[in-house]
C-alpha cells in the first residue's frame with residue numbers, strides 16, 4: 415500500500431488535524447485526518463494511483479497474450495472506481511442487472527462485459543442482450559434455456575460460455591470457495607460436454623467460450639494451475655469437436671496481503687498459467703476484483719468511547735459491521751492504524767462498532783496504542799468487499815466514499831442522510847395520518 419504512508423510532522427497538508435507532532439497517515443498527498451474532518455467519519459478512502467497501478471500491473475503481466483480484464487464489480491462498484499479501470503481499457507464482470515447498469519453508466523464498453531451468477535432473471539438477461547455484452551457465463555441448464563428463450567424473443571443470438579466447476583480446493587475461506595463439487599456454482603467438468611452439445615442445439619445461443627472461477631483470496635498458485643489444466647483439457651476436446659471456443663475466462667480470485675499472506679504476484683500467476691493456456695489460441699478473460707481494489711482503500715473511523723470490563727478492553731468506534739462486514743462474516747483480519755501516531759501505552763482491545771450485535775467488531779484482541787476519544791483510526795485493506803457489502807442495518811446511513819488523486823480528493827459518493835433511509839417507504843392511508851395517541 416505504497417500510497418498509504420506515514421509522513422513526519424511538518425509534512426501535513428493544509429487542514430490536517432495534527433496538533434500532537436505525531437506522524438501522519440497520508441493517502442497519496444492528502445492527510446487522512448483532513449478528509450476525516452472535512453467529510454466526516456466513517457469514510458472510505460481510495461487511492462486513484464493505487465487503483466490504476468494495480469490494473470496496469472495485472473494487464474502488463476499478460477502482455478503478448480490476447481486478453482481482456484473484466485473488473486469484478488462486486489468488489490467495489492463505485493462509478494468512479496469502475497470508470498478508472500474502463501479508461502485503461504478494462505471491462506466488467508457483473509453479477510446482476512444492477513451491476514450491469516452501473517458498468518454501462520460508468521462507461522464500460524458492452525463488448526467488455528461478462529455476466530455471471532446462478533440466478534439471472536429474464537429481465538436481467540434481456541437488459542444484457544440489449545446492451546450487447548461479450549458473453550453470459552452460464553451456471554445451469556435451466557438458465558441456458560431461459561437465455562435461449564429471451565434471445566429468441568428479441569431476435570438475437572446470445573453469446574455464452576459455460577461455467578465449469580473444476581472441483582479443486584481453492585484453500586481459502588469456505589464462504590468464498592466456489593470451485594468444489596459441493597458448491598452451487600457452474601456445471602461439473604464431466605457434465606460439461608453434454609451441456610455444450612445441448613447449447614449447440616439451441617437456436618438462439620452461440621457458444622463462444624468457457625468460464626471458471628474457483629474462489630476468492632487465493633494465496634497459492636496451484637489451485638489456479640490445477641483447475642486450468644482441467645479446463646484446458648476440456649477446451650481441447652471441445653475444439654476438436656468443432657465448438658467455437660474463442661474465450662477462456664479464468665475468473666478472479668487472486669489474493670492480497672491483509673496481514674502476512676504472501677499471495678502470488680500477477681506476473682507469477684501469468685508465468686504459471688501461460689504454458690497451460692497459450693497454445694489454445696483463445697483470448698483470455700480475467701475477472702480480478704480484490705487484487706485491484708483491496709489495498710487501494712481504507713475505512714477511516716473515529717474513536718467514540720473506551721470501555722473496560724474484567725475480561726476485556728473495548729474501543730468503540732463510529733464504524734460498525736454494517737459499514738464493513740468482513741471481520742464478522744469471514745473472520746477477516748484488517749490492520750488498524752492510527753491516522754496520527756501517538757506514543758500512548760499499548761493495550762489489547764476489541765475494536766467494536768455501535769451496532770446492537772455481539773458480532774459487531776472490526777478487530778479482536780488487537781494490540782493498539784490506547785486511543786483518545788475523537789482520535790481517527792484507519793482500517794486498512796478495505797477497498798474490496800467493503801462499501802459494496804455495507805447495509806443500512808440499525809438505520810445507519812451508508813457512509814461517504816472519497817477518491818484521492820495526488821494532493822486533491824473527490825467525494826465519489828456522498829454520505830446518505832436520514833431522508834435517504836426512508837426514501838421509497840410509505841405509510842398506507844388506513845394506518846392514519848398520525849399516531850393514535852395524537853388524534
Ligand SMILES: *Cc1c(COP(=O)(O)O)cnc(C)c1O
Nearest residue numbers: 486530630666667701702703704
Ligand atoms: C467474486 C467473483 C470474482 C472476483 O473475485 P476476487 O476474489 O475479488 O478476484 C470474479 N468472478 C466471479 C464469477 C466472481 O463471482
